[in-house]
């Protein structure tokens with residue numbers, strides 16, 4: 001794929017809820033990439049720890065990469081935050097949209113490879129994958145967490161035939177055209193189910209998913225926000241998708 005104006009406009013969408021320690025570090029890592037035409041869009045759900053204010057200060061500082069902030073009034077889940085952020089990125093003219101957690105679990109230095117893979121192959125989306133050769137989950141994950149993750153992958157792949165190694169990966173680079181083709185604005189699921197639904201819609205459009213290896217690290221600061229209800233939703237959503245055959 002070629003872009004009329006040189007380097008593709010790449011927007012990294014970062015949902016935040018109480019990530020005041022992590023967000024500045026992440027933006028620093030993105031700056032270190034020195035990628036042309038890179039933008040950051042923080043989607044903050046009124047974090048009580050003031051992450052939104054820190055994001056505003058970064059936005060006002062005018063540093064590189066430029067940071068913009070989408071403030072939402074209440075915490076209603078990772079999926080909703082991504083849908084809002086991706087919709088904004090598309091309307092702001094992004095060519096490529098990267099989705100990435102704020103907690104430093106996802107290695108920023110893989111982004112150039114993801115972008116290259118998008119421009120040099122037929123991939124509609126590139127996953128940062130823990131389960132292709134060269135990839136890894138956090139070494140400090142206990143065996144039951146590894147087993148649960150492997151089981152979740154087997155489970156959704158068997159039901160939905162996604163044929164990807166890391167079906168619940170949360171670090172991805174999308175062509176803007178793919179997000180439009182799968183009608184991202186109408187995606188309703190949250191948490192891990194959000195990742196699965198996005199992949200399912202992509203496959204249903206006959207589009208290709210590529211995977212590049214990443215080493216996933218557990219967060220250092222703050223707490224996970226994944227709730228039991230979100231995990232339950234993840235177990236049910238493959239069936240829901242299969243029944244409704246949406247997208």
Ligand SMILES: Nc1nc2c(ncn2[C@@H]2O[C@H](COP(=O)(O)OP(=O)(O)O)[C@@H](O)[C@H]2O)c(=O)[nH]1
Nearest residue numbers: 015016017043045076077078081101102224225
């Ligand atoms: N805006 C927003 N961000 C969220 C919400 N829930 C989680 N996040 C962010 O989404 C990312 C992943 O969440 P995390 O709690 O680390 O999930 P885990 O890695 O699966 O344990 C982090 O950047 C969180 O700050 C939410 O309801 N709203």
Ligand SMILES: [Mg+2]
Nearest residue numbers: 101103105219
């Ligand atoms: Mg996390």
